[in-house]
Amino acid sequence: MNWGRVLLAPLLICVVALSANADETVSDFKKLFKKFKERSERIEAVLALTGIDEPDVVGALAPVITDDDPEVARAAMDILAALRDPASVQAVVGALVGAKKAPEQIAWLRVLTASGQEPGEEGREALFDLVKERDWQVRFRALQTLTAVGGEGVVVALIKARGDDELAVRCAAIDGLAALKAPETVDQALAALAVPDWQERASAVAALGKVREKRSVTPLIERMALEEGRLRADIGATLEGLTGRGFGARLELWKSWWGAVEARFELPTVEELAAAEEARARDSAQYAPIEEVSYHGVSTPSRRILFVLDVSGSMDNLVTDRERFKAEDYRSWSRMDVVRRELQRAVEGLADYVEFNVVAFASEVDPWRSKPVKANVLQKRAAIDWLDGLETIGGNEDQDLAAVGLTGSANLEAGKTNSHLAMMYALGVMDERGRRLKADEYALEVDTIFFLSDGDPSVGEFVDPDDILREVREANELRKIVIHTFALGHFRKTFMERLAAESGGTFVDLGK
Structure with missing residues (x-):
């Protein structure tokens, strides 16, 4: 007797049964969803599709991700972001490619960002095209999705977006470069230290803390002399993370110390920074700015x-x-x-x-x-x-x-x-x-x-x-x-x- 076939038969029956049940669930959803009026019922109906990793789920939920009720739409996006079967992921990509209106494009971009799945050649081409869309929210979400999936051409797209007219898009570009640890991050962030919008400067300061290079120290100290308020403290925190010193926002201390050590200074490793954290925290308290x-x-x-x-x-x-x-x-x-x-x-x-x-x-x-x-x-x-x-x-x-x-x-x-x-x-x-x-x-x-x-x-x-x-x-x-x-x-x-x-x-x- 072929015991392999005997053991495999019940498993195949279960798979077929589960697939049939899944198909029935998706079919029922398509027929019945519009009949539900209460938020709780509508969300529960969406969640009934949890665990069904098939392309049909994408078609069933496509109208729901732009629902007037944001909680219902979010539940649908969560289901879609959990899909892992290659055919299901490609169905998501196909929906993004076919989306013509900004709300739909934004919703599908959020799904792909949360998913983190490789969108394939067609999906990547669509993402690079969406970075050029007229609606700034589409451009913003497309950059976030490109950052999440990574890969060839993403850094170039992020650098190009640094010239965008919209503040949020420019910030997303710096944040994306820093998240990818791209070597180009430092040049882009240093250039952004002098821009008019404080949110963009904040992104630049944070990026210089994530992609650590010695050459950032001097420009940061120089920028501290020009900043007021919270950004001055942000720069102090970034300098502390770069150098291991705990001078906070005290400009005169940074200038004096850096003038004495710059030539021979080497960035401490992340492990060395962690080991010196207690001393750095003590120094930060000691050198807290007076005007607070x-x-x-x-x-x-x-x-x-x-x-x-x-x-x-x-x-x-x-x-x-x-x-x-x-x-x-x-x-x-x-x-x-x-x-x-x-x-x-x-x-x-x-x-x-x-x-x-x-x-x-x-x-x-x-x-x-x-x-x-x-x-x-x-x-x-x-x-x-x-x-x-x-x-x-x-x-x-x-x-x-x-x-x-x-x-x-x-x-x-x-x-x-x-x-x-x-x-x-x-x-x-x-x-x-x-x-x-x-x-x-x-x-x-x-x-x-x-x-x-x-x-x-x-x-x-x-x-x-x-x-x-x-x-x-x-x-x-x-x-x-x-x-x-x-x-x-x-x-x-x-x-x-x-x-x-x-x-x-x-x-x-x-x-x-």
Whole structure:
């Protein structure tokens, strides 16, 4: 008896059955998807295609990746990005080649970027063509996809894109060169140190930190002399990563040290830098710039700052870990009164060359000013007075009203924590009513955000922390804003930690 055939037969039957089931699932999806109206049902229907790695899935989901509901579209793109069968990948490439409108092109580019699969000759030709498209968002996504797949011609395309009219595309070109560790990165980044847009200069500084060469040190020190605010600190961090010295943003120390060692200096290895990290951190603290804004122990040399403050109902609760807060002029030990006074103190200490704004949020956002203003004596006094009148929404008094049946007056629904709207407003993605702004309005006037909250997100378009982090990540890839986060109260603080870590900021746990 041929035991190989005996053993193989059940396996072949299972494969055929699974294939038939997959075909039926895809067929059912095509027939039934339009009948689902609720977001949850529509997403569940899309997720039913998980694990079916066949070209038919591409055709089934093609209309869905540009769905009006971004969560449904994202679920479809996630399914497509997981396809690995060569025939399925080529179906994705074919869909990209056939896409004629910008939204479709952008969606398929995002799928290919997330997939990281080799698109083949036809796909590469399409990507190089899309880098020349009229819509800047298509050019931007095409560069990201080329960076993800790599290969011949990509570096040349990235260098050409350095001359693009759109800031986001020029930044993507530098970021791509640095991600690929291309030798051409340093020349391109050094040239970009003197461009007008600070986001592009920020990309250049970061790129010089990733592709480490000795010849970058002198131009970086020279640029530090011309920069103000956060970029000066960014340059200091890059110089520290290049040299192993911990002089931060102290220009005079860099100039003096480099003048003495330049001729004989050799870049330390990554391993040597890691070994010297403790000493470098100690030096950085010692040589911190004198002119800095400080808030809850986090300092920044930024001159364009946005403070975002949670005023949801739970901010009425008492601070129990009081050792951190030493002031004697709090109205009470409620979280609101404590953080209000600490923010007023930070505003009082702002130098007159700093531009700032304050945004309060609960279920909705409430900005103090429509845009940042100079921290002169008049504006600082106005901000302090505004903070004086700021009260929690849905706090203890409102809950008392609700307890006696006055739910309308209590307005507890307005006192929840809409972290998504707060961050989207702060990043210039939405207005205060949650309406999305134009995609090309990403060059903001602020470069640093201080974000304080005392609870998990509980209301808004997105509540799940992973969803909010994803939205912030996507918005901030264009804006390049540093976000420092501060968590006060008893809740899971992982969201706040990740938000800071993914945005180049510092997380501070203020206790309970």
